[in-house]
Amino acid sequence: MSELRELYQEVILEHSKKPRNFHALEPASHKAEGYNPLCGDHFTVYVNVKDGAISDIGFQGSGCAISKASASMMTQTLKGKTTEEAENVFTRFHDLVTGHAPGNGEDLGKLAVFAGVSEYPLRVKCATLAWHALRAALRGDQDAISTE
Protein backbone atom coordinates (compact mmCIF):
# COMPACT_ATOMS: atom_id res chain seq x y z
CA MET A 1 0.00 0.00 0.00
CA SER A 2 2.83 2.44 0.82
CA GLU A 3 4.32 2.22 -2.67
CA LEU A 4 0.87 2.75 -4.15
CA ARG A 5 0.34 5.80 -1.93
CA GLU A 6 3.70 7.11 -3.16
CA LEU A 7 2.33 6.83 -6.69
CA TYR A 8 -1.22 8.01 -6.09
CA GLN A 9 -0.51 10.95 -3.79
CA GLU A 10 -3.39 13.19 -2.77
CA VAL A 11 -2.08 16.05 -4.90
CA ILE A 12 -1.99 13.79 -7.95
CA LEU A 13 -5.52 12.48 -7.39
CA GLU A 14 -6.79 15.99 -6.80
CA HIS A 15 -5.25 17.30 -10.06
CA SER A 16 -6.54 14.29 -12.01
CA LYS A 17 -10.06 15.01 -10.84
CA LYS A 18 -9.84 18.79 -11.22
CA PRO A 19 -7.21 19.46 -13.87
CA ARG A 20 -6.00 23.06 -14.15
CA ASN A 21 -5.80 24.91 -17.47
CA PHE A 22 -7.92 22.13 -18.96
CA HIS A 23 -9.00 23.93 -22.09
CA ALA A 24 -7.88 24.78 -25.59
CA LEU A 25 -6.26 28.11 -26.46
CA GLU A 26 -7.74 29.94 -29.43
CA PRO A 27 -5.54 31.01 -31.03
CA ALA A 28 -2.41 29.21 -29.92
CA SER A 29 1.00 30.04 -31.30
CA HIS A 30 2.10 26.43 -30.69
CA LYS A 31 0.10 23.22 -30.43
CA ALA A 32 0.85 19.48 -30.48
CA GLU A 33 -0.81 16.16 -29.77
CA GLY A 34 0.54 13.40 -27.57
CA TYR A 35 -0.78 9.89 -27.90
CA ASN A 36 0.04 6.64 -26.12
CA PRO A 37 -1.40 3.89 -28.31
CA LEU A 38 -0.73 1.30 -25.62
CA CYS A 39 -3.33 2.67 -23.24
CA GLY A 40 -5.20 5.17 -25.36
CA ASP A 41 -4.08 8.28 -23.43
CA HIS A 42 -4.47 11.24 -25.73
CA PHE A 43 -3.76 14.92 -25.01
CA THR A 44 -3.41 18.10 -27.01
CA VAL A 45 -1.19 20.80 -25.51
CA TYR A 46 -1.68 24.46 -26.49
CA VAL A 47 0.89 27.16 -25.87
CA ASN A 48 1.17 30.88 -26.53
CA VAL A 49 4.73 32.10 -26.63
CA LYS A 50 5.40 35.82 -26.36
CA ASP A 51 8.90 37.30 -26.31
CA GLY A 52 10.42 33.88 -25.68
CA ALA A 53 8.20 33.13 -22.68
CA ILE A 54 5.10 30.95 -22.22
CA SER A 55 2.36 33.53 -21.72
CA ASP A 56 -0.43 30.97 -21.66
CA ILE A 57 -0.74 27.20 -21.74
CA GLY A 58 -3.63 24.73 -21.72
CA PHE A 59 -4.44 21.14 -22.54
CA GLN A 60 -7.33 18.90 -23.50
CA GLY A 61 -7.85 15.18 -23.83
CA SER A 62 -8.19 12.05 -21.73
CA GLY A 63 -5.92 9.70 -19.90
CA CYS A 64 -5.17 7.95 -16.64
CA ALA A 65 -4.79 9.75 -13.33
CA ILE A 66 -1.01 9.96 -13.64
CA SER A 67 -0.99 11.40 -17.16
CA LYS A 68 -3.76 13.88 -16.47
CA ALA A 69 -2.31 15.14 -13.17
CA SER A 70 1.10 15.45 -14.77
CA ALA A 71 -0.34 17.51 -17.63
CA SER A 72 -2.26 19.71 -15.20
CA MET A 73 0.74 20.39 -12.97
CA MET A 74 2.95 20.93 -15.99
CA THR A 75 0.74 23.80 -17.15
CA GLN A 76 0.82 25.35 -13.68
CA THR A 77 4.59 25.07 -13.42
CA LEU A 78 5.44 26.36 -16.87
CA LYS A 79 3.15 29.35 -17.19
CA GLY A 80 5.43 32.42 -17.34
CA LYS A 81 8.63 30.42 -17.87
CA THR A 82 10.85 31.00 -20.89
CA THR A 83 10.91 28.22 -23.47
CA GLU A 84 14.49 27.56 -22.46
CA GLU A 85 13.48 27.14 -18.84
CA ALA A 86 10.62 24.87 -19.93
CA GLU A 87 13.08 22.58 -21.75
CA ASN A 88 15.19 22.52 -18.64
CA VAL A 89 12.25 21.58 -16.39
CA PHE A 90 11.28 18.85 -18.90
CA THR A 91 14.73 17.30 -18.59
CA ARG A 92 14.73 17.40 -14.80
CA PHE A 93 11.18 16.06 -14.60
CA HIS A 94 12.11 13.23 -16.94
CA ASP A 95 15.12 12.40 -14.75
CA LEU A 96 12.85 12.42 -11.69
CA VAL A 97 10.25 9.93 -13.02
CA THR A 98 12.91 7.63 -14.47
CA GLY A 99 14.79 7.59 -11.15
CA HIS A 100 17.81 9.54 -12.37
CA ALA A 101 17.31 12.74 -10.36
CA PRO A 102 20.03 13.17 -7.75
CA GLY A 103 17.97 15.31 -5.34
CA ASN A 104 14.71 13.39 -5.78
CA GLY A 105 13.01 16.43 -7.23
CA GLU A 106 13.70 18.94 -4.46
CA ASP A 107 14.41 21.57 -7.09
CA LEU A 108 11.15 20.82 -8.92
CA GLY A 109 8.78 22.15 -6.28
CA LYS A 110 5.31 20.60 -6.40
CA LEU A 111 6.32 18.31 -9.26
CA ALA A 112 8.37 16.29 -6.76
CA VAL A 113 5.17 14.32 -5.97
CA PHE A 114 5.84 12.36 -9.17
CA ALA A 115 9.00 10.77 -7.71
CA GLY A 116 6.94 7.62 -6.96
CA VAL A 117 6.51 6.96 -10.67
CA SER A 118 10.11 5.76 -10.88
CA GLU A 119 9.03 2.60 -9.02
CA TYR A 120 6.61 1.85 -11.89
CA PRO A 121 8.61 1.78 -15.13
CA LEU A 122 5.46 1.05 -17.16
CA ARG A 123 3.90 4.29 -15.97
CA VAL A 124 6.78 6.60 -16.98
CA LYS A 125 5.12 7.06 -20.36
CA CYS A 126 1.93 8.21 -18.63
CA ALA A 127 3.77 10.79 -16.55
CA THR A 128 5.71 12.23 -19.50
CA LEU A 129 3.07 12.16 -22.25
CA ALA A 130 1.94 15.79 -21.98
CA TRP A 131 5.55 16.89 -21.56
CA HIS A 132 6.57 15.24 -24.80
CA ALA A 133 3.64 16.93 -26.50
CA LEU A 134 4.69 20.27 -25.04
CA ARG A 135 8.22 19.87 -26.33
CA ALA A 136 6.92 18.91 -29.77
CA ALA A 137 4.70 22.01 -29.72
CA LEU A 138 7.55 24.32 -28.79
CA ARG A 139 9.79 22.80 -31.43
CA GLY A 140 7.08 23.15 -34.03
CA ASP A 141 6.64 19.45 -34.83
CA GLN A 142 3.37 19.03 -36.70
CA ASP A 143 2.80 15.29 -36.34
CA ALA A 144 1.22 13.78 -33.25
CA ILE A 145 3.96 12.45 -31.02
CA SER A 146 3.68 8.98 -29.65
CA THR A 147 5.26 7.55 -26.55
CA GLU A 148 5.45 4.10 -28.15
Added chain:
Amino acid sequence: MSTVAKTPQEIHTAGTYDVYKIRKDFPILNQNVHGKPLVYLDNAATTQKPLAVIDAIEQYYRHDNSNIHRGVHTLSERATADYEKVRETARKFLNAADTKEIIFVRGTTEAINMVAQTYGRKNVGSGDEVLITALEHHSNIVPWQLLCEEKGAKLRVAPINDSGELLLEEFEKLLTPKTKLVAVAHLSNALGTINPVREIIRMAHARNIPVLVDGAQAVARMQVDVQALDCDFYALSSHKLYGPTGIGVLYGKTKLLEAMPPWQGGGDMIASVTFEKTIYNRLPYKFEAGTPNIADTIGFGAALEYVNRLGLDEIERHEADLLAYATKSVEAIPGIRIIGTAKEKAGVLSFVMDDIHPHDIGTILDSEGVAVRTGHHCAQPVMQRFDIPATARASFGLYNTREEIDVLVAAIHKVQKVMG
Protein backbone atom coordinates in the same frame (compact mmCIF):
# COMPACT_ATOMS: atom_id res chain seq x y z
CA MET B 1 -14.88 -41.11 3.45
CA SER B 2 -13.81 -37.95 5.19
CA THR B 3 -16.27 -36.42 7.61
CA VAL B 4 -14.84 -32.95 7.17
CA ALA B 5 -17.47 -30.57 5.79
CA LYS B 6 -16.67 -29.41 2.32
CA THR B 7 -16.52 -25.75 1.41
CA PRO B 8 -18.84 -24.70 -1.42
CA GLN B 9 -15.84 -24.51 -3.75
CA GLU B 10 -14.80 -28.06 -3.01
CA ILE B 11 -18.30 -29.33 -3.67
CA HIS B 12 -18.37 -27.29 -6.83
CA THR B 13 -15.32 -29.04 -8.26
CA ALA B 14 -15.96 -32.39 -6.70
CA GLY B 15 -16.44 -33.99 -10.12
CA THR B 16 -13.65 -35.25 -12.30
CA TYR B 17 -12.38 -31.71 -12.88
CA ASP B 18 -10.19 -30.97 -9.89
CA VAL B 19 -8.90 -27.45 -10.44
CA TYR B 20 -6.77 -27.50 -7.29
CA LYS B 21 -4.94 -30.56 -8.52
CA ILE B 22 -4.67 -29.11 -12.03
CA ARG B 23 -3.02 -25.96 -10.67
CA LYS B 24 -0.10 -28.10 -9.45
CA ASP B 25 0.72 -28.83 -13.10
CA PHE B 26 1.57 -25.15 -13.61
CA PRO B 27 4.71 -24.26 -11.63
CA ILE B 28 4.48 -20.54 -12.46
CA LEU B 29 1.20 -20.16 -10.56
CA ASN B 30 2.98 -20.94 -7.31
CA GLN B 31 4.53 -17.52 -6.65
CA ASN B 32 3.89 -14.23 -4.92
CA VAL B 33 3.66 -10.87 -6.65
CA HIS B 34 4.13 -7.83 -4.39
CA GLY B 35 3.89 -10.26 -1.48
CA LYS B 36 0.48 -11.62 -2.57
CA PRO B 37 -0.26 -14.94 -4.27
CA LEU B 38 -0.32 -14.47 -8.04
CA VAL B 39 -3.84 -14.39 -9.49
CA TYR B 40 -3.27 -14.75 -13.21
CA LEU B 41 -6.30 -13.45 -15.13
CA ASP B 42 -4.63 -12.48 -18.40
CA ASN B 43 -5.21 -15.72 -20.26
CA ALA B 44 -6.57 -14.07 -23.38
CA ALA B 45 -3.14 -12.47 -23.82
CA THR B 46 -1.26 -15.68 -23.19
CA THR B 47 -1.76 -18.79 -21.09
CA GLN B 48 0.66 -20.40 -18.66
CA LYS B 49 2.37 -23.66 -19.56
CA PRO B 50 2.00 -26.99 -17.76
CA LEU B 51 5.07 -28.99 -16.75
CA ALA B 52 4.31 -31.45 -19.55
CA VAL B 53 5.04 -28.68 -22.08
CA ILE B 54 8.13 -27.37 -20.31
CA ASP B 55 9.48 -30.92 -20.01
CA ALA B 56 8.80 -31.77 -23.65
CA ILE B 57 10.84 -28.80 -24.84
CA GLU B 58 13.67 -29.60 -22.44
CA GLN B 59 13.62 -33.26 -23.44
CA TYR B 60 13.87 -32.29 -27.10
CA TYR B 61 16.90 -30.09 -26.59
CA ARG B 62 18.57 -32.53 -24.22
CA HIS B 63 18.08 -35.67 -26.30
CA ASP B 64 16.61 -35.19 -29.76
CA ASN B 65 17.69 -31.83 -31.19
CA SER B 66 18.35 -32.21 -34.89
CA ASN B 67 17.13 -30.80 -38.17
CA ILE B 68 14.14 -32.52 -39.68
CA HIS B 69 13.15 -33.90 -43.08
CA ARG B 70 16.76 -34.24 -44.28
CA GLY B 71 19.21 -36.23 -42.17
CA VAL B 72 19.34 -40.03 -42.29
CA HIS B 73 20.85 -40.22 -38.85
CA THR B 74 19.01 -41.36 -35.75
CA LEU B 75 18.48 -37.96 -34.13
CA SER B 76 17.05 -36.49 -37.31
CA GLU B 77 14.68 -39.41 -37.66
CA ARG B 78 13.59 -39.02 -34.08
CA ALA B 79 13.07 -35.24 -34.36
CA THR B 80 11.19 -35.65 -37.64
CA ALA B 81 8.90 -38.29 -36.19
CA ASP B 82 8.16 -36.19 -33.10
CA TYR B 83 7.53 -33.09 -35.18
CA GLU B 84 5.21 -34.85 -37.62
CA LYS B 85 3.37 -36.55 -34.78
CA VAL B 86 2.23 -33.10 -33.64
CA ARG B 87 0.72 -32.49 -37.06
CA GLU B 88 -1.45 -35.55 -36.53
CA THR B 89 -2.32 -34.44 -32.96
CA ALA B 90 -3.33 -31.03 -34.32
CA ARG B 91 -5.34 -32.63 -37.14
CA LYS B 92 -7.26 -34.69 -34.64
CA PHE B 93 -7.70 -31.71 -32.32
CA LEU B 94 -9.41 -29.72 -35.08
CA ASN B 95 -10.92 -32.79 -36.76
CA ALA B 96 -9.36 -31.84 -40.08
CA ALA B 97 -9.76 -34.39 -42.88
CA ASP B 98 -6.03 -34.76 -43.56
CA THR B 99 -2.68 -33.89 -41.94
CA LYS B 100 -1.64 -32.09 -45.12
CA GLU B 101 -4.24 -29.46 -44.24
CA ILE B 102 -2.29 -28.54 -41.09
CA ILE B 103 0.31 -25.87 -41.88
CA PHE B 104 2.64 -24.91 -39.05
CA VAL B 105 3.11 -21.14 -38.75
CA ARG B 106 4.38 -18.74 -36.09
CA GLY B 107 0.90 -18.04 -34.82
CA THR B 108 -2.54 -16.71 -35.71
CA THR B 109 -1.14 -13.44 -37.05
CA GLU B 110 1.16 -15.22 -39.46
CA ALA B 111 -1.61 -17.59 -40.51
CA ILE B 112 -3.91 -14.71 -41.46
CA ASN B 113 -1.14 -12.82 -43.23
CA MET B 114 -0.29 -15.95 -45.19
CA VAL B 115 -3.85 -16.32 -46.43
CA ALA B 116 -4.01 -12.62 -47.31
CA GLN B 117 -0.72 -12.79 -49.21
CA THR B 118 -1.39 -16.04 -51.07
CA TYR B 119 -5.09 -16.75 -51.45
CA GLY B 120 -5.88 -13.04 -51.18
CA ARG B 121 -3.37 -11.78 -53.71
CA LYS B 122 -4.46 -14.39 -56.19
CA ASN B 123 -8.21 -14.00 -55.79
CA VAL B 124 -8.91 -10.44 -54.65
CA GLY B 125 -8.70 -7.80 -57.34
CA SER B 126 -9.51 -4.18 -58.01
CA GLY B 127 -13.04 -3.29 -56.91
CA ASP B 128 -13.45 -6.53 -54.94
CA GLU B 129 -14.31 -6.65 -51.25
CA VAL B 130 -13.13 -8.45 -48.13
CA LEU B 131 -15.69 -8.64 -45.33
CA ILE B 132 -14.81 -8.68 -41.63
CA THR B 133 -16.76 -7.78 -38.45
CA ALA B 134 -16.54 -4.82 -36.07
CA LEU B 135 -15.14 -6.94 -33.23
CA GLU B 136 -11.94 -8.12 -34.88
CA HIS B 137 -8.46 -8.05 -33.38
CA HIS B 138 -5.96 -5.90 -35.29
CA SER B 139 -4.42 -9.07 -36.68
CA ASN B 140 -7.65 -9.78 -38.55
CA ILE B 141 -7.95 -6.20 -39.80
CA VAL B 142 -4.52 -4.98 -40.87
CA PRO B 143 -3.51 -7.92 -43.15
CA TRP B 144 -6.70 -7.26 -45.13
CA GLN B 145 -6.07 -3.53 -45.25
CA LEU B 146 -2.61 -4.21 -46.67
CA LEU B 147 -4.12 -6.53 -49.27
CA CYS B 148 -6.93 -4.12 -50.19
CA GLU B 149 -4.51 -1.24 -50.51
CA GLU B 150 -2.29 -3.23 -52.83
CA LYS B 151 -5.15 -4.48 -54.98
CA GLY B 152 -7.46 -1.47 -54.96
CA ALA B 153 -10.05 -3.58 -53.13
CA LYS B 154 -12.33 -2.49 -50.29
CA LEU B 155 -12.50 -3.71 -46.70
CA ARG B 156 -16.11 -3.91 -45.48
CA VAL B 157 -17.06 -4.19 -41.81
CA ALA B 158 -20.24 -5.82 -40.49
CA PRO B 159 -21.55 -3.91 -37.44
CA ILE B 160 -22.18 -5.11 -33.88
CA ASN B 161 -24.88 -4.07 -31.40
CA ASP B 162 -24.41 -2.50 -27.95
CA SER B 163 -23.98 -5.93 -26.38
CA GLY B 164 -21.13 -6.67 -28.74
CA GLU B 165 -23.07 -9.15 -30.89
CA LEU B 166 -22.73 -9.31 -34.65
CA LEU B 167 -25.80 -8.04 -36.52
CA LEU B 168 -26.26 -11.07 -38.70
CA GLU B 169 -28.79 -9.49 -41.10
CA GLU B 170 -26.44 -6.57 -41.66
CA PHE B 171 -23.63 -9.02 -42.21
CA GLU B 172 -25.67 -10.89 -44.81
CA LYS B 173 -26.49 -7.67 -46.65
CA LEU B 174 -22.77 -6.99 -47.01
CA LEU B 175 -22.24 -10.29 -48.85
CA THR B 176 -22.30 -9.25 -52.50
CA PRO B 177 -20.90 -10.53 -55.79
CA LYS B 178 -17.87 -8.32 -55.04
CA THR B 179 -17.10 -10.17 -51.78
CA LYS B 180 -14.15 -12.45 -52.35
CA LEU B 181 -13.42 -13.50 -48.77
CA VAL B 182 -14.93 -13.34 -45.27
CA ALA B 183 -12.65 -13.25 -42.21
CA VAL B 184 -14.17 -13.40 -38.72
CA ALA B 185 -13.11 -14.06 -35.15
CA HIS B 186 -14.59 -17.17 -33.56
CA LEU B 187 -14.41 -15.50 -30.14
CA SER B 188 -13.72 -11.80 -29.52
CA ASN B 189 -10.62 -11.14 -27.39
CA ALA B 190 -11.91 -7.77 -26.20
CA LEU B 191 -15.57 -8.60 -25.54
CA GLY B 192 -15.79 -12.36 -25.18
CA THR B 193 -18.51 -12.58 -27.82
CA ILE B 194 -18.80 -15.93 -29.59
CA ASN B 195 -19.54 -15.16 -33.21
CA PRO B 196 -22.19 -17.32 -34.91
CA VAL B 197 -19.54 -18.75 -37.25
CA ARG B 198 -21.70 -21.64 -38.42
CA GLU B 199 -24.36 -19.21 -39.67
CA ILE B 200 -21.71 -16.88 -41.11
CA ILE B 201 -20.14 -19.75 -43.05
CA ARG B 202 -23.51 -21.00 -44.29
CA MET B 203 -24.44 -17.53 -45.57
CA ALA B 204 -21.08 -17.00 -47.25
CA HIS B 205 -20.98 -20.46 -48.80
CA ALA B 206 -24.47 -19.96 -50.25
CA ARG B 207 -22.73 -17.31 -52.36
CA ASN B 208 -19.53 -19.33 -52.92
CA ILE B 209 -17.46 -17.07 -50.70
CA PRO B 210 -14.75 -18.75 -48.61
CA VAL B 211 -14.45 -17.99 -44.89
CA LEU B 212 -11.39 -17.67 -42.66
CA VAL B 213 -12.01 -18.07 -38.94
CA ASP B 214 -9.59 -16.48 -36.45
CA GLY B 215 -9.62 -19.09 -33.70
CA ALA B 216 -6.94 -17.57 -31.45
CA GLN B 217 -9.28 -17.18 -28.48
CA ALA B 218 -11.72 -19.99 -29.21
CA VAL B 219 -9.49 -23.07 -29.37
CA ALA B 220 -8.61 -23.02 -25.67
CA ARG B 221 -12.23 -22.57 -24.67
CA MET B 222 -14.38 -24.82 -26.85
CA GLN B 223 -14.22 -27.90 -29.03
CA VAL B 224 -13.57 -26.86 -32.63
CA ASP B 225 -14.47 -29.16 -35.53
CA VAL B 226 -13.37 -27.58 -38.80
CA GLN B 227 -15.30 -30.12 -40.87
CA ALA B 228 -18.53 -29.56 -38.98
CA LEU B 229 -18.03 -25.79 -39.24
CA ASP B 230 -17.09 -26.23 -42.91
CA CYS B 231 -14.74 -23.21 -42.63
CA ASP B 232 -12.18 -22.83 -45.40
CA PHE B 233 -9.36 -21.57 -43.18
CA TYR B 234 -8.90 -21.71 -39.42
CA ALA B 235 -6.04 -19.92 -37.64
CA LEU B 236 -4.73 -20.51 -34.12
CA SER B 237 -1.77 -19.89 -31.79
CA SER B 238 -0.22 -22.44 -29.48
CA HIS B 239 0.58 -19.93 -26.74
CA LYS B 240 -3.07 -19.19 -26.08
CA LEU B 241 -3.64 -22.93 -25.79
CA TYR B 242 -1.17 -23.64 -22.94
CA GLY B 243 1.67 -24.25 -25.40
CA PRO B 244 4.82 -22.27 -26.23
CA THR B 245 4.99 -19.00 -28.18
CA GLY B 246 6.20 -18.94 -31.76
CA ILE B 247 4.08 -21.75 -33.13
CA GLY B 248 0.55 -22.01 -34.45
CA VAL B 249 -1.55 -23.60 -37.14
CA LEU B 250 -3.19 -22.54 -40.33
CA TYR B 251 -5.81 -25.09 -41.27
CA GLY B 252 -6.94 -24.89 -44.89
CA LYS B 253 -9.06 -27.09 -47.11
CA THR B 254 -6.85 -29.13 -49.44
CA LYS B 255 -8.46 -27.78 -52.59
CA LEU B 256 -7.79 -24.18 -51.60
CA LEU B 257 -4.27 -24.81 -50.32
CA GLU B 258 -3.31 -26.64 -53.50
CA ALA B 259 -4.50 -23.78 -55.68
CA MET B 260 -2.60 -21.21 -53.61
CA PRO B 261 0.88 -20.04 -54.59
CA PRO B 262 3.61 -20.56 -51.97
CA TRP B 263 4.33 -17.67 -49.63
CA GLN B 264 7.96 -17.84 -48.61
CA GLY B 265 10.59 -19.60 -50.68
CA GLY B 266 13.47 -21.63 -49.32
CA GLY B 267 14.45 -25.08 -48.17
CA ASP B 268 11.86 -27.74 -47.38
CA MET B 269 9.17 -26.10 -49.55
CA ILE B 270 10.66 -27.39 -52.80
CA ALA B 271 10.65 -30.70 -54.64
CA SER B 272 13.48 -29.75 -56.99
CA VAL B 273 15.38 -26.60 -57.83
CA THR B 274 17.25 -25.56 -60.95
CA PHE B 275 18.04 -22.01 -61.96
CA GLU B 276 15.48 -22.36 -64.73
CA LYS B 277 12.60 -23.82 -62.74
CA THR B 278 11.65 -24.86 -59.25
CA ILE B 279 9.04 -27.48 -58.50
CA TYR B 280 7.28 -26.84 -55.22
CA ASN B 281 6.88 -29.48 -52.57
CA ARG B 282 3.50 -31.04 -51.85
CA LEU B 283 1.25 -29.97 -49.01
CA PRO B 284 1.77 -29.04 -46.24
CA TYR B 285 5.51 -28.47 -46.91
CA LYS B 286 4.83 -26.04 -49.75
CA PHE B 287 4.01 -23.48 -47.05
CA GLU B 288 6.78 -24.34 -44.58
CA ALA B 289 9.97 -22.83 -45.97
CA GLY B 290 13.15 -23.11 -43.95
CA THR B 291 13.91 -24.94 -40.73
CA PRO B 292 10.76 -24.68 -38.66
CA ASN B 293 10.33 -24.06 -34.94
CA ILE B 294 10.82 -27.72 -34.08
CA ALA B 295 11.17 -27.47 -30.30
CA ASP B 296 8.07 -25.35 -29.81
CA THR B 297 6.07 -27.52 -32.18
CA ILE B 298 6.91 -30.47 -29.95
CA GLY B 299 5.94 -28.37 -26.92
CA PHE B 300 2.70 -27.50 -28.67
CA GLY B 301 1.99 -31.21 -29.16
CA ALA B 302 2.42 -31.74 -25.42
CA ALA B 303 -0.02 -28.86 -24.76
CA LEU B 304 -2.64 -30.38 -27.05
CA GLU B 305 -2.28 -33.74 -25.34
CA TYR B 306 -2.57 -32.06 -21.95
CA VAL B 307 -5.76 -30.23 -22.93
CA ASN B 308 -7.15 -33.43 -24.45
CA ARG B 309 -6.49 -35.28 -21.19
CA LEU B 310 -8.51 -32.71 -19.23
CA GLY B 311 -11.14 -32.58 -21.96
CA LEU B 312 -12.30 -29.39 -23.66
CA ASP B 313 -15.90 -30.06 -22.60
CA GLU B 314 -14.78 -30.03 -18.97
CA ILE B 315 -12.64 -26.92 -19.49
CA GLU B 316 -15.53 -25.17 -21.21
CA ARG B 317 -17.88 -26.01 -18.34
CA HIS B 318 -15.35 -24.86 -15.75
CA GLU B 319 -14.71 -21.55 -17.50
CA ALA B 320 -18.42 -20.95 -18.07
CA ASP B 321 -18.90 -21.28 -14.31
CA LEU B 322 -16.03 -18.85 -13.66
CA LEU B 323 -17.38 -16.32 -16.15
CA ALA B 324 -20.90 -16.48 -14.69
CA TYR B 325 -19.55 -16.15 -11.15
CA ALA B 326 -17.21 -13.28 -12.11
CA THR B 327 -19.90 -11.43 -14.06
CA LYS B 328 -22.30 -11.61 -11.13
CA SER B 329 -19.63 -10.52 -8.61
CA VAL B 330 -18.15 -7.71 -10.68
CA GLU B 331 -21.39 -6.18 -11.94
CA ALA B 332 -22.58 -5.93 -8.33
CA ILE B 333 -19.79 -3.40 -7.61
CA PRO B 334 -21.16 0.15 -7.85
CA GLY B 335 -19.70 2.28 -10.64
CA ILE B 336 -18.70 -0.65 -12.85
CA ARG B 337 -19.86 -1.18 -16.41
CA ILE B 338 -19.20 -4.46 -18.20
CA ILE B 339 -18.26 -4.02 -21.86
CA GLY B 340 -19.43 -6.99 -23.92
CA THR B 341 -22.65 -8.57 -22.74
CA ALA B 342 -23.39 -10.95 -25.58
CA LYS B 343 -25.68 -13.89 -24.84
CA GLU B 344 -23.13 -16.24 -26.36
CA LYS B 345 -19.96 -15.39 -24.52
CA ALA B 346 -16.86 -17.09 -23.11
CA GLY B 347 -13.67 -16.54 -21.17
CA VAL B 348 -13.42 -12.76 -21.12
CA LEU B 349 -14.74 -10.07 -18.76
CA SER B 350 -14.00 -6.52 -19.91
CA PHE B 351 -15.06 -3.62 -17.73
CA VAL B 352 -14.69 0.08 -17.11
CA MET B 353 -15.13 2.07 -13.89
CA ASP B 354 -16.59 5.54 -13.40
CA ASP B 355 -13.87 8.19 -13.60
CA ILE B 356 -11.07 5.69 -13.11
CA HIS B 357 -8.84 4.96 -16.05
CA PRO B 358 -8.14 1.27 -16.80
CA HIS B 359 -4.41 1.94 -16.54
CA ASP B 360 -4.82 2.99 -12.91
CA ILE B 361 -7.02 -0.06 -12.30
CA GLY B 362 -4.27 -2.30 -13.72
CA THR B 363 -1.53 -0.87 -11.50
CA ILE B 364 -3.60 -1.17 -8.33
CA LEU B 365 -4.81 -4.70 -9.13
CA ASP B 366 -1.19 -5.69 -9.72
CA SER B 367 -0.29 -4.46 -6.24
CA GLU B 368 -2.73 -7.14 -4.99
CA GLY B 369 -1.08 -9.82 -7.14
CA VAL B 370 -3.89 -9.74 -9.71
CA ALA B 371 -2.72 -9.75 -13.35
CA VAL B 372 -5.25 -8.35 -15.82
CA ARG B 373 -4.82 -6.64 -19.14
CA THR B 374 -5.64 -2.97 -19.46
CA GLY B 375 -5.73 -1.06 -22.70
CA HIS B 376 -7.39 -1.43 -26.07
CA HIS B 377 -6.57 -5.14 -26.43
CA CYS B 378 -5.35 -4.69 -30.00
CA ALA B 379 -8.94 -3.93 -30.92
CA GLN B 380 -9.07 -0.14 -31.19
CA PRO B 381 -12.16 -0.17 -33.44
CA VAL B 382 -14.02 -2.05 -30.67
CA MET B 383 -13.06 0.68 -28.18
CA GLN B 384 -14.26 3.33 -30.64
CA ARG B 385 -17.53 1.45 -31.07
CA PHE B 386 -18.16 1.68 -27.32
CA ASP B 387 -16.70 5.20 -27.12
CA ILE B 388 -14.13 4.32 -24.47
CA PRO B 389 -10.33 4.67 -24.63
CA ALA B 390 -9.64 1.31 -23.03
CA THR B 391 -10.98 -1.37 -20.69
CA ALA B 392 -9.66 -3.54 -17.90
CA ARG B 393 -10.00 -7.18 -18.91
CA ALA B 394 -9.99 -10.29 -16.77
CA SER B 395 -9.73 -13.44 -18.88
CA PHE B 396 -9.95 -16.94 -17.50
CA GLY B 397 -8.03 -20.14 -17.97
CA LEU B 398 -8.49 -23.77 -17.08
CA TYR B 399 -6.61 -23.29 -13.78
CA ASN B 400 -8.49 -20.30 -12.37
CA THR B 401 -10.73 -20.64 -9.32
CA ARG B 402 -13.72 -18.90 -7.78
CA GLU B 403 -11.49 -17.83 -4.88
CA GLU B 404 -9.29 -15.97 -7.35
CA ILE B 405 -12.33 -14.08 -8.58
CA ASP B 406 -13.07 -13.15 -4.97
CA VAL B 407 -9.52 -11.73 -4.81
CA LEU B 408 -10.19 -9.78 -8.01
CA VAL B 409 -13.38 -8.33 -6.56
CA ALA B 410 -11.65 -7.32 -3.31
CA ALA B 411 -8.88 -5.72 -5.37
CA ILE B 412 -11.42 -3.71 -7.40
CA HIS B 413 -12.81 -2.38 -4.12
CA LYS B 414 -9.28 -1.33 -3.25
CA VAL B 415 -9.02 0.54 -6.56
CA GLN B 416 -12.05 2.58 -5.57
CA LYS B 417 -10.56 3.22 -2.15
CA VAL B 418 -7.16 4.34 -3.45
CA MET B 419 -8.61 6.52 -6.20
CA GLY B 420 -11.15 7.92 -3.77
